[in-house]
Amino acid sequence: MLRPKLIAGFLLLIPVVASAAAGNLSTRFDAANRLYEIGSYTESAQAYAEIIQSGHTSAAIYFNLGNAYLKADQIGAAIAAYHHARLLNPRDPDIRKNLEHALARLPESEATLLQTYAPVRFGLTLGQWTLLGSVAFWIFFALLAIREWKPDLASRLRGPIYTSGILMLVLLVTVGWIAFARFGHRLGIVTQSDTVVRYGPLSESESRYTLSDGFVVRIIDQKGDWLKVSHAKHPPGWVKQSRLTKLRSG
Numbered sequence: 001m002l003r004p005k006l007i008a009g010f011l012l013l014i015p016v017v018a019s020a021a022a023g024n025l026s027t028r029f030d031a032a033n034r035l036y037e038i039g040s041y042t043e044s045a046q047a048y049a050e051i052i053q054s055g056h057t058s059a060a061i062y063f064n065l066g067n068a069y070l071k072a073d074q075i076g077a078a079i080a081a082y083h084h085a086r087l088l089n090p091r092d093p094d095i096r097k098n099l100e101h102a103l104a105r106l107p108e109s110e111a112t113l114l115q116t117y118a119p120v121r122f123g124l125t126l127g128q129w130t131l132l133g134s135v136a137f138w139i140f141f142a143l144l145a146i147r148e149w150k151p152d153l154a155s156r157l158r159g160p161i162y163t164s165g166i167l168m169l170v171l172l173v174t175v176g177w178i179a180f181a182r183f184g185h186r187l188g189i190v191t192q193s194d195t196v197v198r199y200g201p202l203s204e205s206e207s208r209y210t211l212s213d214g215f216v217v218r219i220i221d222q223k224g225d226w227l228k229v230s231h232a233k234h235p236p237g238w239v240k241q242s243r244l245t246k247l248r249s250g
Contacts, residue, residue, distance in 0.1 A: 002067040002098065025056055036064065041071040059089035063098070070102055075214040076191035078102045080245040083189075087248060090128075106214045109232060133171035140164040186219040188229065188244040195244070197237035201226035208237040217244065 032047035045068035048061055066081035082099035089095060143161045147154050193213045198205035201223045211217070211231060220236055221228035227244070230236040 002070060025051070029061070032064065032068075036068055036071075039071075041068045044068040045072060045074070045077070057084075057088070059085045059092060059095065062088065063092075063095055066098060066102070070098070074191065075102060075105050076189045077245060079106075079214060080189050080191065080247060083247055102214075110214060110216050130175050133168065133175045136164060136168040136171050140168045187247045188217050188219050188227065189247060190215045190217065190239075190244045192243050195239060197229065197231075197234070197239050199237060201228070201238045205238065209234050211239075219246065 028047065028051055032044050032051065035041075035044035035047055045065055048065040048068060051061055052065070062081050062085035066078045066085060069075075069078035069081055079099065079102045082095055082102060085095045086092070086099060140161065143157055143164060147157045147161065190211045190213055195211045195213075195215075196207050197209050197211060199208050211234075215231060217229035217231050217239075219227050219229055222241075223238075225241045226238050227241050228236055228238050229244075
């Protein structure tokens with residue numbers, strides 16, 4: 001059974017500006033949890049979403065939002081929520097497991113596409129990979145500087161310099177690969193069934209094809225509240241922005 005995370009000590013996740021504001025957030029969060037527990041999943045999802053819209057975000061809130069959407073059979077919205085939860089807490093096993101559970105309800109091609117552009121690789125975000133690459137970079141050049149400063153240590157430093165250099169290159173290539181996968185593609189996920197993709201950015205434009213809830217699209221352009229999107233199996237077309245959720249890259 002999918003259970004909501006209870007934010008024990010959630011006050012650490014938000015700036016403590018006033019006890020009244022913190023109490024209000026606690027009350028709203030508890031109310032959303034109660035709605036979930038009694039089976040009012042749509043209302044619970046709306047309550048969690050309103051907390052996020054008010055500027056309070058955490059992995060736990062997005063995780064609970066994903067659970068509520070999944071229980072309400074809103075697969076695309078659930079996947080988007082889990083995706084954003086994983087950005088905030090990439091090594092949480094519950095988030096990973098529930099995201100995989102939601103993806104399993106999509107056609108394999110759709111799940112594979114989303115995983116290709118996943119914001120997390122091997123449990124680390126792009127920022128964490130970048131930090132590791134930066135540390136390896138400075139260690140490598142620090143060792144080179146020490147070798148120039150103390151030539152008598154050159155033979156002893158040969159191994160560490162070689163190892164740190166290889167590690168630095170591997171990490172920098174990994175950072176570049178993840179950055180390209182994420183920022184080279186603006187992704188969205190359809191959150192409503194039978195979403196019509198049209199030839200032009202007008203409600204009167206002829207229908208080109210329809211996409212199902214949970215299908216992944218690349219966002220190419222935007223005009224007003226219309227998005228030009230492409231799908232792996234379909235040509236580009238226009239869809240109402242309200243029919244999908246943009247996936248944050250980080």
